[in-house]
Amino acid sequence: MxxxxxxxxxxxxxxxxxxxxxxxxxxxxxxxxxxxxxxxxxxxxxxxxxxxxxxxxxxxxxxxxxxxxxxxxxxxxxxxxxxxxxxxxxxxxxxxxxxxxxxxxxxxxxxxxxxxxxxxxxxxxxxxxxxxxxxxxxxxxxxxxxxxxxxxxxxxxxxxxxxxxxxxxxxxxxxxxxxxxxxxxxxxxxxxxxxxxxxxxxxxxxxxxxxxxxxxxxxxxxxxxxxxxxxLEGNVVRIKVYREDVIEYLTKNKFRVEDEDREYAIVAITDQQFPLNCKCYTKIFRNSVALRGRDIWIFTRDLDVAPFNLIGEIDDINLEIMKLLRGKLINFRLKEK
The missing domain is CATH 3.20.20.70 (Aldolase class I)
Incomplete structure (x- = not known):
């Protein structure tokens, strides 16, 4: 308790x-x-x-x-x-x-x-x-x-x-x-x-x-x-979101943080498919939050140009919390810009 x-x-x-x-x-x-x-x-x-x-x-x-x-x-x-x-x-x-x-x-x-x-x-x-x-x-x-x-x-x-x-x-x-x-x-x-x-x-x-x-x-x-x-009864990670059309998708669904230890990103997946599946090539930066299909990608270091929808960012402490939750279900909560 x-x-x-x-x-x-x-x-x-x-x-x-x-x-x-x-x-x-x-x-x-x-x-x-x-x-x-x-x-x-x-x-x-x-x-x-x-x-x-x-x-x-x-x-x-x-x-x-x-x-x-x-x-x-x-x-x-x-x-x-x-x-x-x-x-x-x-x-x-x-x-x-x-x-x-x-x-x-x-x-x-x-x-x-x-x-x-x-x-x-x-x-x-x-x-x-x-x-x-x-x-x-x-x-x-x-x-x-x-x-x-x-x-x-x-x-x-x-x-x-x-x-x-x-x-x-x-x-x-x-x-x-x-x-x-x-x-x-x-x-x-x-x-x-x-x-x-x-x-x-x-x-x-x-x-x-x-x-x-x-x-x-x-x-x-x-x-x-x-x-x-x-x-809190579950696990919560707070992120800043800059696109209103993804807010309901992020806050109404549960995501599972993948166990896979990628060297450049942490990925959270859900069974729900986001209706807007378009992608554009954009520069990836550390702490950026991106949508790709049904998955939320949170990048742990800067990368080159890649096909993702950038939707927001995460601060360092919530990134650390995210790392602690590999293999677990999480809810996203919005953080003020």
Whole structure:
């Protein structure tokens, strides 16, 4: 089951009212998780103790959310807490803690006996994970990746997949963050930093169980985009289309992405024949979408002149999604020009 969430930063007092509003409306769009960061951040310098008091205030009436917060030894010390005593967080209304850095595997197990513990995939080793999964209740251990506000600091797909494989071997539920066009900051994967929330979530859900919006106070339209992805029952690829006479054909039919690994294109086929079967010789460019008979061709590199009807184009992230769906049925959805 796909789960979606958002981030709240109690110490950013200038946007407190907007964050309260977000917590009220997000549940209407199916959001069920809240990540909270109470340490000093880029846009605020609120002390941890004050931020924690604001967090407690924000969580009143939010029992239906799974709320968890980032902790490290410094934050625990500031709040007179320890891995053996997380009672303050539980009393405040938190249901989980994210063990960021500075914790031993034994301390993570101890914390899991009090609250759900979110592991940091970048820090936990295979040996530590073996110990944790042997000694902790598996229902009380999850994992969520970092977000990386500085441009070019987000992790690569290769590292992301490597860390996820390790967690999936143990059946651990995984989460990751996406940014929004307002900030383009708090993303897990660098390739998703400047991508719309719909496409970011659509890509991430191919690999993780939970997608959280990392940037604060997302617009309602972005909540709706993430909700739409969470509710998708099939596979969707978004493309830009420049011919109105092909829109119904593209959006009303299902297509199967061929397994064949062509070096220059990905082909999606359907049983329905498009009535206009004319072709013209045209220059083929990378990311172009073309119609040939009943087939949709999406080109992965530039080619010479060839007999196709060019009907639109696909962006890089949807091209990557398309590559992940070889052998599967998909629906095309139109993307604004």
């Amino acid at each position: 796909k789960k979606i969430g958002f981030s709240i930063f109690p110490g950013w007092k200038e946007i407190k009212e907007e964050q309260i509003k977000l917590m009220k409306i997000a549940r209407d769009y199916g959001f069920s998780e809240i990540f909270m960061g109470i340490g000093p951040g880029t846009h605020w310098k609120t002390p941890v103790r004050e931020a924690f008091e604001i967090a407690k205030e924000l969580l009143r009436g939010a029992d239906d959310y799974y709320a968890f917060l980032d902790i490290n030894p410094e934050i625990l010390k500031e709040l007179n807490s320890s891995p053996r005593d997380l009672s303050k967080f539980k009393e405040a209304g938190f249901k989980g803690v994210r063990a960021d850095y500075g914790f031993k595997k034994e301390e993570i197990v101890e914390m899991s006996r009090q609250l759900i513990v979110e592991l940091n995939p970048m820090l936990v080793t295979r040996e530590e994970l073996e110990y944790i999964t042997r000694n902790a209740d598996p229902e009380r251990v999850k994992a969520i990746h970092n977000y990386y506000p500085v441009i070019y600091s987000g992790i690569s797909r290769e590292i992301f997949h490597e860390k996820n494989r390790l967690l999936k071997e143990k059946g651990i539920e995984i989460g990751a963050f996406i940014s929004t066009p307002m900030f383009n900051l708090r993303t897990t994967l660098e390739i998703l930093r400047f991508i719309e929330p719909f496409d970011s979530a659509n890509y991430l859900f191919k690999y993780v169980d939970r997608v959280l919006i990392g940037d604060p106070i997302p617009k309602e339209e972005w909540l709706i985009q993430v909700q739409e992805v969470a509710r």
